[in-house]
Amino acid sequence: MNNPAETNVLPAEHLVIINSNLRVWSGTVKVERDQDLPDVDKDKMPPKALMSDGRKVLVDPKELAGMESVRKAIERFLKAEGFSFAGTGIAVSSDRASEFIDALPGFEGDFQQALDKLVARLPEAYQEQEEKFPDWAFILAQSRPTEMQVRNRCKFGISIFRMAAPDGDNPGSLANQHYREMAEQALPDMLQSIQDGAEKLLTKVKGKSKLLQSQLDGIRKLVKKLKAFAFLHPDVGPAADSLQDVLDHMPVQGTLNMTNTYTAVSVLTELANPHQLLAKGKALLQDYLEEAKQTSVQPELAIPAMPEEAVVTDAAPSVEPTPSFPGRRRGLTLTL
Structure with missing residues (x-):
């Protein structure tokens, strides 16, 4: 669609x-x-x-x-x-x-x-x-x-x-004002849905030293749901991505051990606090923009293109990525 x-x-x-x-x-x-x-x-x-x-x-x-x-x-x-x-x-x-x-x-x-x-x-x-x-x-x-x-x-x-403004010819009309107020409710309604789902899961897993994959799947679904609505606010995407990055490092088979269980519960705790989650998403977005600004190549430092006959065609050696958790990535505060 x-x-x-x-x-x-x-x-x-x-x-x-x-x-x-x-x-x-x-x-x-x-x-x-x-x-x-x-x-x-x-x-x-x-x-x-x-x-x-x-x-x-x-x-x-x-x-x-x-x-x-x-x-x-x-x-x-x-x-x-x-x-x-x-x-x-x-x-x-x-x-x-x-x-x-x-x-x-x-x-x-x-x-x-x-x-x-x-x-x-x-x-x-x-x-x-x-x-x-x-x-x-x-x-x-x-x-x-x-x-x-x-x-x-x-x-x-x-x-x-889909929704549309009732008075397309008059953006400042009273009808459109009430329409915009209703439209602005989408973000808090979505976040409330995420919070409700997280709190429901927390009642089942909090205090446990082990989690099943089926329980972890419930957390994955909540993060997927959050990410699906990234278009509602600029801070939603970075927040969801940070939590997804944590889940991507979780085992996909077998029962989770104590460390992974605490991490999963911490993700749920973040999801149950949407305003705090958005604040971290905002910080992450600012970090990404700052990193992009610092690593961009200035025009005067640009490396000139190699002559066509000097272009190296051999493929670069592959490098296996090493999982890492940079300091602020994150959106996740883990307390053991």
């Missing part, structure tokens, strides 16, 4: 917002007092498992679990590399949006399969619910929706969009 044109584009306008608009029948119908409960005293009302909030439950809620599980699967897919944004939906990067679009046929197929299963079981589901409440079976039996009515109450739907 292509990014929008760069002219006067706010960082948040690079986000793709996705909403799951699945419609699933509740398994209930409205209670009609005159028809369902004409002679029932208030102290002899049906049990809440059968009737609640003015609606009667015609099928066990577990019959609807298949379609609801598709809704949850979509949300997990999006939030794995996205975040809830200002009540508009789940915000993801363009690359993740493309991956989601590729996965859509599978989600829709699962939804239709779950709907077909529900419709096929409707007679049995109605009967089982009525047998649970034999004293009230008559008020259920007289309200059964048909198979077609149930299908019409279930629908697979997704909305996908």
Whole structure:
């Protein structure tokens, strides 16, 4: 999925917002007092498992679990590399949006399969619910929706969009001012998502002397998610890169020893403190810019090109890189 044109584009306008608009029948119908409960005293009302909030439950809620599980699967897919944004939906990067679009046929197929299963079981589901409440079976039996009515109450739907200023001809308008305020919420919402994920993992690993690869993978996913949204702020990329560099030196197989475990937990601690993390990202960015400035070749010191006939064509000998952790790279404070 292509990014929008760069002219006067706010960082948040690079986000793709996705909403799951699945419609699933509740398994209930409205209670009609005159028809369902004409002679029932208030102290002899049906049990809440059968009737609640003015609606009667015609099928066990577990019959609807298949379609609801598709809704949850979509949300997990999006939030794995996205975040809830200002009540508009789940915000993801363009690359993740493309991956989601590729996965859509599978989600829709699962939804239709779950709907077909529900419709096929409707007679049995109605009967089982009525047998649970034999004293009230008559008020259920007289309200059964048909198979077609149930299908019409279930629908697979997704909305996908990008944000744009509402008043393109008047940048200083009040509408655009409120729009920009909302757009500026993208960075804190993203960082909050990273913090929430890190804190959840910390509760499971803090104080441990060893970590499994599956637990380390959870940390890697958080750093990957942070890096995916580097376009939201200049300091995000350097901060994410510094943490990724630490993780790149971790073992990819086997249980982590105590030293590597402490390092992994330190990465999580950094992720759980997004403001501190951004401050370090800013420092790293300044370091990189300063290094680039110091190492750039001045015009008067430029080495003239060699004559064509003197150009050496032999390949330079390869040098194996030596892992190192320069003093400030880093974004990571490790305390043993």
